[in-house]
Amino acid sequence: MTHLPTIINDLAMILLVAGVTTILFKKINQPLVLGYIVAGFITGPHFNFFPTITDKANVHAWSEIGVIFLLFALGLEFSFYKLKSVGSTAFIATAVEIGGMLAVGYFAGTLLGWNHMDSLFLGGMLSMSSTTIIIKAFDDLKLRAQRFTEIVFGVLIIEDIAGIVMMVLLATMAVASADVSTMELLLSIGRLIFFLVLWFVLGMYLVPSFFKWAKQLMNEETLVVVSIGLCLGMVVLATQLGFSSALGAFIMGSLIAEAPNAEKIEHLVAPIKDLFGAVFFVSVGMMVDPAILLEQALPIFVLVVATIIGKLIFSTGGVLASGQSLNTSVHCGFSLAQIGEFSFIIASLGMSLGVISSFLYPIIVAVSVITTFTTPFCIMAAEPFYQKLLKLLPSQAKSWLDRYTGTTTDDDKDQDWKNLLTGYTMRMLIFITLLAAIALGAEYYLLPYLGNTLKLPYSRLLTAAATFIIMSPILRAVLVNRAGNGDLFSKLWFKKRANHLPLMFLVFGKLLVASASLYFIFHTLLKLHGFLACVSILLATYFISSSDWLMSEYLRIESRFLVNLNEKHMRKHRESTPSDSRTWFDEDLQLVYYDLQKDSSIIGKTLRSLGFRESYGCNVLQLLGSNRTVDMPGGEQIVEKGDKLLLIGTASQLQVFDAAVRQRSLGxxxxxxxxxxxxxxxxxxxxxxxxxFLSLAITIDKHSPILGTSLKAADLRNKWSCLVVGLERGAFTITNPHVSLVFEENDLLWVLGKQKMMNTLIREEIL
Structure with a gap:
């Protein structure tokens, strides 16, 4: 008789039993996850009336693959735009809920006499709600159209991300033992942030671009192979760097999610995820021991009560704290009162690390099963509870809640500062991460490698030169004027003098980052000291900050990154917009006339010296005088007495310009x-x-005379008698593009001009 490997026998048994149980659970309208758990219990070692799985090691390996594919699929469903769109409500609510449930779980475990690590992991398990169970409950109760469900789904998105981070931190604490210090934990968090930002930036630049390039070369077969290969490659990399495999799978999934064929990849990977996911949930059921459940009946009851009551309190409180109404908050809180699949993944992590007790796994499974059945009843109880609560609340408390949830604490000034600081922090975090990664690569990899092949000082010179070249475009962006958002910076600068000092601190922070990077090159790599190092840093700073070529290179990199990040959302937005709707920049751009007063300080000055575009982002479209009309005036044009200026820019740019006119008394x-x-x-x-005036769209094809040149070098104002007001690159749009932006093939250029522009474009066969 031919010998059949044990794993095939076990897999056949698992899938056959799982198939039968899931059909039965589908028939009785229950979540399929419960069917898999029952199948695992039936085929596990604790059920003696059925053949038992013999090769547990192989099943465990398959279940780990299941976790990888579950997290990979979760990443494919994730979207950075979706994360941005959930708003502050989901972030605040999730922070309150997870923080509260971590405390509830830890103290519940401590009261039950469990050790520190069991209690810590218990808190993590109890803090995660079940997306699968909530979606099913909403569909069964026909609640998907309700306002509160949007907030619940937003909370679930943030929970998934928080769960990934929590797994990394729990694994760090588990490996370092219970004696981990606060400093070690902070270093682990910093290390995690560093690699997350690095993977996000490099991955977002490379992965979607690769799938665009190879789109015509890949059929469904190669698409699956490449996608899974990238997923497992990231899993290996994350594991070698000391992170969990789940983190690597989720990151690669979220990067591929921005590829143009992401929906197709998600569709192709879904059956594989379902297969291995089923094995994972079956392995969860195999851990269920009825003897332990009977022995731990009291802890199970305590944890079920703690989960439901804790989730009701902290989820409701979190949504309420974010400014939502009491009615919405109660419905959200009652919808999140369960634990599910992510709790199993956290429990599997603890078991694989060998840091939690064996009895904890079946307890969590039991708590999840019970709270799964109670979820629909909790959701239906939300409205009666809310009505009862309204009757019990004192009138003063209701008035306070109405005031709290009906107003916003941000005035325009605070919102401007908030937006500026948010953008500044995000950009500087990315810049610092990239510069640090380049420095580490140069010092620990490139320099030792060249040191083995070249003699000193050539190895150091070559390393420093390579590092300087790679860092330069990033440093050019760091050294760009203002704090990364010129409109907001200028608006706050001209609003009042009290803003000048904090704004200068932001600029100083950018200079400090650039100086530290150059100090690394000239001092650490080239071993220059004292006066020579300072002079080198100053000269390099001047060269970088004044280089248009470096700015164009940075803009090319940034535009590719932003296209990859936003293209999928923008494409969907375009598809949902009627074809006869107005052009995208019709409302983005505004125009305004200014009269020149008799005593104006700008009379006799050139437009270049006034720097309206460089300082405020707006362009002079026309100069109207008593004896002249100058359309699209160049920088050498002189402002004369009696002129009227027509300016074009975004609303925020024109607001900044108007504030500057008043403060600087420009006349x-x-x-x-x-x-x-x-x-x-x-x-x-x-x-x-x-x-x-005419507005035209010009496609830059491979024969275009301006392909590969910057806006400044193309000099379209003189060559074509037009003003560039917008650019479309893929589905990404840029209003008033920077003069250093380099045109690429298939860019769509929007220009303004008059009949002279039309004649020129027809004569040169551009149109």
């Missing part, structure tokens, strides 16, 4: 309120044909 007086480009073009049609 300009606004004629009227700004009007949108759409309104301006409608009014413009009343003019004579030769005086009308």
């Amino acid at each position: 300009l007086e606004r004629c009227d309120l700004p009007q949108s480009l759409r309104e301006f073009m409608l009014d413009n049609h009343q003019n004579k044909p030769e005086q009308q």
